[in-house]
Amino acid sequence: MPQKPLGIALIGTGFMGKCHAMAWRNVATVFGGAHPRLEILADATDAQAAAFAAQFGFARATARWEDAATDPDVDIVSITAPNGMHRPMAEAALKAGKHVWLEKPMALTLDDARAMATLAATHSGQMTILGYNYLRSPAFQAARRMVSSGEIGKPMAFRGVYDEDYSADPLLPWSWRMTHEGGGLGALGDLGCHLVSLMTALMGPVSEITAQTQIVVANRPSPDGPKPVENEDSALALIRFASGAHGSFATSRVARGRKCRLQWEIHGTEGSIVFDQENMNELWVHRSGEAGFTRHLTGPEQPDFTAFCPAPGHNFGFNEQKVIEARDLLSAIAGGPACGPDFAQGLEIEKVIHAMAASHGAAIRIER
Amino acid sequence: MPQKPLGIALIGTGFMGKCHAMAWRNVATVFGGAHPRLEILADATDAQAAAFAAQFGFARATARWEDAATDPDVDIVSITAPNGMHRPMAEAALKAGKHVWLEKPMALTLDDARAMATLAATHSGQMTILGYNYLRSPAFQAARRMVSSGEIGKPMAFRGVYDEDYSADPLLPWSWRMTHEGGGLGALGDLGCHLVSLMTALMGPVSEITAQTQIVVANRPSPDGPKPVENEDSALALIRFASGAHGSFATSRVARGRKCRLQWEIHGTEGSIVFDQENMNELWVHRSGEAGFTRHLTGPEQPDFTAFCPAPGHNFGFNEQKVIEARDLLSAIAGGPACGPDFAQGLEIEKVIHAMAASHGAAIRIER
Amino acid sequence: MPQKPLGIALIGTGFMGKCHAMAWRNVATVFGGAHPRLEILADATDAQAAAFAAQFGFARATARWEDAATDPDVDIVSITAPNGMHRPMAEAALKAGKHVWLEKPMALTLDDARAMATLAATHSGQMTILGYNYLRSPAFQAARRMVSSGEIGKPMAFRGVYDEDYSADPLLPWSWRMTHEGGGLGALGDLGCHLVSLMTALMGPVSEITAQTQIVVANRPSPDGPKPVENEDSALALIRFASGAHGSFATSRVARGRKCRLQWEIHGTEGSIVFDQENMNELWVHRSGEAGFTRHLTGPEQPDFTAFCPAPGHNFGFNEQKVIEARDLLSAIAGGPACGPDFAQGLEIEKVIHAMAASHGAAIRIER
């Protein structure tokens, strides 16, 4: 962990903006090291920026994100603005010599993502990290260690879903987020990319996919009358991994009753692991010779949990994932292990979801 | 229900043979009507047949299945012999004018299944029914009513798996059941066909599939040294239904820790239903406007349960599904509603699993 | 198992009457041995008796239970009539030299139960068994073996509930079952006695209890206007066991949403076991050193299950418990291990529930 305080800029103050702010405020309290300096916050207007800077404890405020991204007292730029702004913001920050913590998805288009990865490659001394929160949960980390240590043998099959129902209501009004130009991908860009991040962390790279997409609510109300939804409500895919394993993949934003059903299971030759983010403090593990699945509650056996709480079964929370993400970035900057997914790894995730969106039931090879 | 007692022949005395026997003994006790006459039981040897006839309460025994299938006092033939015998036995029984209750899968090959369906079509006064037990469970029937009545709106997506782990142990010896010639399909023929039966009952016919299969344990020990496994340990598929809905499908016989994980969910435009056969007395239902999923325990609201037990939450069992299956066959013979899947419907199931086995990630249109 | 067929009389044709009939019809099919002869069935009227004899497959019918209880061709009398008839019926059968299978609770009053146990003691060559179904489930038997073999160390604490909601509706009409004279105890007599049967099978005899009872719906509608409910809707107790362990105990017939919540857990010095009859095929076990609780699904490791089904996770059903109960009685008659609870053991159960009903929060010592 860094001993020198690093300066932070935060762009955006919504769901994820607040989440980054909480993480920056508590990362050193939880994990030690120097407290980051909360230098500058950017939001849409001066008034909003000032109000949120006060609330989140940032020293300065601006309505010009460019100022935040390039501020001389800033070392790290947290980007939580709408997806369409990710590329220009990240590029400005990289060019100004900053480390970048960017929320997912990386960009609206695969071309944008590719350009960003290319630029990041030319700034190799600067860290980039994408906000794939769920990679950080103690239960997921424990699962990943189990898989990589061979505790369930060779992983042969993956089954994963990420379902929510935030778009299930057909009366939800049309928005620009539902267009290709404004919103990019649909469920794949919002939810599916998370599942890809977990799947590849557990199973290794994807070599081939076949997918189907579906738009369940074809038109949505707008002040100008019904307008068409362009990006997918739901997608299904079959996966071949480079390792020889295979998998199924599903994501939906219209799955009635699902709130954060990021659920996956792995079948290994010697055991199985099952996880559901709606109960993110439970990992279900079966190993050859055991009677059935055992519930592993989050606890001190999961190292990153201990810094938050020494008591097992005392639930770790969604927001706390972001504190670990911030710690990983600070550690990497201080010379610790590389953190990820960086922009290069993020591009691989983008390739997979864009291939899924483009597939129509025919196999598509994922170029690497 | 029939008022005239019908004569029963039972061929086979293993897992399913005993299950048929229990069903025949209790069907009238549970549902009323005339008790079937347990006429004749066929098994591999005279001694075995005699012993099981005594245990199951059949009047006569034989080591010649042909005698059982064609016995003049027999009205219905229960066929629970190995899959490779299904075609000759069913054909003999049909030709002798019998109704046929045949365990799944229908046959080893698609050609066999087609021939059987063709023959059955020429014996339209005789009932055929395939032993797709899980269609009969009270919870499944309740789900089917919910879907068909529109309680969850229009069904748009199906997700289903049927996983067990009976072949997970790599030291499990090689057997002829693992060859194409002796065993036909692998996980698809044993497990996947059940999932197809439920899926099509809920979602209607399949129009197109794309699938992948996998052999996890390539060779298995035999007295003559390792021998190759020819049929699939696991299969994954994407489905397009004629209705426009889509779905994902997975089955495995090597899924460590899974015992009878026949689990599916449907996302409708107004709600969702989730089921897992390992907890076959629970149906989880969410309808638009409700806070989350509600647990529906099997109880008197599910009509076929009441005949077994008037008290809710008093678990219905696996074997009792077969009593309902027997009742459905008897009712149909007595002029009640047609029961199924009959051989024509069973052929449609076979087409789907054989198409999955033949697919290699490319879309295959299911001809009907 | 007996090789000579035994003659059966069945008194009563309701929930439990049908359950006994199904058990008698299938016990030899499942477990081998001679099929019982279904000799005579008694019900309230000749017509009813005849109809049910036909449905259940009994040879003869009578409206006089005395004739069934004393029939010369009868060896075993299954008594499933209302609780108030238990004593005269059981006494008549015992005096006629019959074995008796009696549904619980043993009798309406403790005095009756005592008289019945005294009589049974003078007929020691005849078996008596009370219908405590839940003792027979494969999962319960597995739990009992775990406890007695020391797998969870020394059992120190028991927590048990049996909750249903069949009387929760305040508009449910008044009935004679809700009076002391007509119905005896309330929730304790109907549900609580089951919990005592399990608790003492697992933990050994009770030495002391303190209890509270509660009537939630004080008056219920009747054609003559509201009438008072006399017996308890709910009871709570603390237990001291002769072993030194302690326990808590709760039962309710007005627990909204509970259908067959017969749930208990044991804390041993080296592990814990948890069970809920609403998911009667799951046993949850934790042993020192394990990460958490492991789900043990009913399967071939539980011997009495295998006779019904060789496949793990294929649910055992409520009614099948009764088949095992019938088998246990037949085995005992044939000289196998004693079956229970017999009337002497049943009296101990009655003592506990009657002490609970009489307690008002003060400690009451259970005399043995």
Added chain:
Amino acid sequence: MPQKPLGIALIGTGFMGKCHAMAWRNVATVFGGAHPRLEILADATDAQAAAFAAQFGFARATARWEDAATDPDVDIVSITAPNGMHRPMAEAALKAGKHVWLEKPMALTLDDARAMATLAATHSGQMTILGYNYLRSPAFQAARRMVSSGEIGKPMAFRGVYDEDYSADPLLPWSWRMTHEGGGLGALGDLGCHLVSLMTALMGPVSEITAQTQIVVANRPSPDGPKPVENEDSALALIRFASGAHGSFATSRVARGRKCRLQWEIHGTEGSIVFDQENMNELWVHRSGEAGFTRHLTGPEQPDFTAFCPAPGHNFGFNEQKVIEARDLLSAIAGGPACGPDFAQGLEIEKVIHAMAASHGAAIRIER
């Protein structure tokens, strides 16, 4: 929420000390209002105090807790030191005119708690709040609203447990915490008091209890040989509430496999609610007329959750409960609704657990 920043002193830096620190750092970020000033931190030595002040972001450090408790720039004193220090620390802070946030249990003895409540009553302008975290979770608050609004009718029965297994290992060394003088009560003081706090918040005041306690591991190893454990490992109680409802109560620190099993249920005349802190984001609710229990995941319907996260099913964490607790204290100081349990209410909790510890199965009336 206060507009004027208040000065904070923190005494103690263990599990709860860090938890208070995180709460103070983030309360204004989450809920708005002025950020508290983190003035001074007290720990056992100067070096420790300095290190934790740096880590938690406090301006000053001291090894003298009296200085922190009476510091002129401090408005609120967070006391997270060992239980034996609660009384002198809280009294010093109150006498110095500070608001007090004190971790539970209130004190080692009932006399101490009584003295503290008496003193607090003479400082009525100063707020006191005890750290009963679990009262703050969004799911618990939702449950409390359901009960008080009559959504489940009149609450008639409560069943509650709080089990952990931190003392289950018999080789865990003896410590002064296991003595009456050093540790006060055992499981009741550590766990049971939490359950009382929830129980009385839901059901109203307790009028009478009967209880049993148990020491499972009688002696524990120490460098001087085995030493006796004096305080209870486990306690069970029956409860009568002033409302006429009744309840059962259990707590254990030796319940193998339980980590944070703070589980309770309420049976109302029109519905039931079930909760388990190990899955603290789930509330299970059944209302008359519904099919069964419905899972309510934490989400925006639970107001205090929204400030942390707008997305349903994105888990709230244990530590975040403390942020709400801090907010409640700040609101009360700023003239908002009273927060609690204050010392007067805390004394009522202490009366209950001390009565349980003193009970030996005989009814004890709780004086109010």
